[in-house]
Each structure stands twice: as C-alpha cells, then as structure tokens.
Amino acid sequence: MTVLSWDRYLAVCSPINSMKVRTNSVAIGVLLSCSFLATLMLSPVLRESMVLKVNKLTGVRLYEDTNDLIESDKHGLTISK
Numbered sequence: 524m525t526v527l528s529w530d531r532y533l534a535v536c537s538p539i540n541s542m543k544v545r546t547n548s549v550a551i552g553v554l555l556s557c558s559f560l561a562t563l564m565l566s567p568v569l570r571e572s573m574v575l576k577v578n579k580l581t582g583v584r585l586y587e588d589t590n591d592l593i594e595s596d597k598h599g600l601t602i603s604k
Contacts, residue, residue, distance in 0.1 A: 526553050575604050 530550070533541035576585040576592060579600045585592040595601040 526550070526557055529553070576601050577604050 530545065533545060576587075576595075577583065578585055578591070578595050579602050583591075585595055585601060592601065
C-alpha cells in the first residue's frame, strides 16, 4: 500500500516530471526495499511468537499430552492462539 500510494502521489502531483522516476527498475527497487524493511521490523514478532492451546470456555492454557487437553479436544473446546 505504501508503494502504491507513493506512485499515485507522483502521478497526480507531477505527472510529467515523475515519468523519469516511474520506471520498472525503480518500482522493483522500492518494492524490494519496502519488503525488506517490513520483514526486518517484523522479525522480533516472528522470532518470539508461539502457538498455545487454550480451552474456549475457561481460557486456561492446555499443555501437550495432558488429560485436560485430551478431554478438551474430545468435546471440541480447544482453540489455538
């Protein structure tokens, strides 16, 4: 969305001068730069994230291979967060 907004801004505000900047190679460079920056900023979240199993009714965390998880699965009350 950022790249699209940037391109539309250039096209509307200075349509003739922006023709030099609005090329395929510049577009690819900007897209790769934005993708790299977004991945870099998201990396702490990706590194620290984990999936937990929780009982829908009580909100209590369920641990693997426990009787509580087996019972919750049996009744369809387990969700993953």
